[in-house]
Amino acid sequence: GAVVSQHPSRVICKSGTSVKIECRSLDFQATTMFWYRQFPKQSLMLMATSNEGSKATYEQGVEKDKFLINHASLTLSTLTVTSAHPEDSSFYICSAMGEAFYNEQFFGPGTRLTVL
Amino acid sequence: TQLLEQSPQFLSIQEGENLTVYCNSSSVFSSLQWYRQEPGEGPVLLVTVVTGGEVKKLKRLTFQFGDARKDSSLHITAAQPGDTGLYLCAGERGKDSSYKLIFGSGTRLLVRP
Numbered sequence A: 001g002a003v004v005s006q007h008p009s010r011v012i013c014k015s016g017t018s019v020k021i022e023c024r025s026l027d028f029q030a031t032t033m034f035w036y037r038q039f040p041k042q043s044l045m046l047m048a049t050s051n052e053g054s055k056a057t058y059e060q061g062v063e064k065d066k067f068l069i070n071h072a073s074l075t076l077s078t079l080t081v082t083s084a085h086p087e088d089s090s091f092y093i094c095s096a097m098g099e100a101f102y103n104e105q106f107f108g109p110g111t112r113l114t115v116l
Numbered sequence B: 001t002q003l004l005e006q007s008p009q010f011l012s013i014q015e016g017e018n019l020t021v022y023c024n025s026s027s028v029f030s031s032l033q034w035y036r037q038e039p040g041e042g043p044v045l046l047v048t049v050v051t052g053g054e055v056k057k058l059k060r061l062t063f064q065f066g067d068a069r070k071d072s073s074l075h076i077t078a079a080q081p082g083d084t085g086l087y088l089c090a091g092e093r094g095k096d097s098s099y100k101l102i103f104g105s106g107t108r109l110l111v112r113p
Helices: none
Strands: A004-007 A010-013 A019-025 A032-038 A044-051 A067-073 A076-081 A090-097 A111-115 B005-007 B010-014 B019-024 B032-037 B044-049 B055-058 B061-065 B071-076 B085-093 B100-103 B107-112
Touching (some): A010 A019, A044 A067, A044 B100, A076 A090, B005 B085, B019 B107, B044 B055, B044 B061, B071 B085
Antiparallel strands (some): A019 A076, A032 A090, A090 A111, B005 B019, B032 B044, B061 B071, B085 B100, B085 B107
C-alpha cells in the first residue's frame, strides 16, 4: 500500500505561537489530501479537503484563518495552526488520495499537538 | 450530532469471546469502510463494502453492509488481545472534488487475556 508520513510526530508549543505540520505522500502523487482532528477518546472529524494547486475547502465550523492549509505540490500538504491556544491541543491526522488508488485514503501516523 | 452512530461505545471482553459492533445512520452511503486505529497512530483500513447486503470476511472478522446501505456491522469471532483498538466505520460521500469520508463515533475494544 501507499505510505503517508507526517512531521513532526509530536509538538509542544506556547500559547500564541504558530505551528506547521507537514503531510507527505512518499510513493505516490496525492491529488487530494484531507486534514482531520481527533480529540482524546473521540472519532476523527474532517477539518478540510485540499486539492493540489487550489484553495482548501473547509468544513463548517473550522476557521480557515486559524488553520491554514497549503497543498503546493502533489506530494506535500501543510497545516499551520496560527496563534495556537490550549483548546487547539489535539491529534491531527492527514490522509492522501491519488488517482492510482481510486477513492482509497491512506492515513498518516498523526501529529500530537500540545499547546501550553 | 454524529451522522454515523456506533454501538457500543466501549467493549471489554475476555479472550475467545465473540462480539459485534454496529454502525448506523439515517443517510445512505455509496460505500462504507471499516478502520482500526491504535493509540498514537493513524487509522488502518480493514475493508470496504459497496453493495447493499454485501458480506465480507477477513479471517475472524465478518463485515456486513445493510440492504439499504445505511448501516453496517462488524463481527469478530474468538477475539484476541491483538484485536484491541478503536474501530471506526466511515461512510463515503460525494465524488471527485466533493468526495469525503464521514467517520462514525467509534467503538473502543479491549480484549483481556
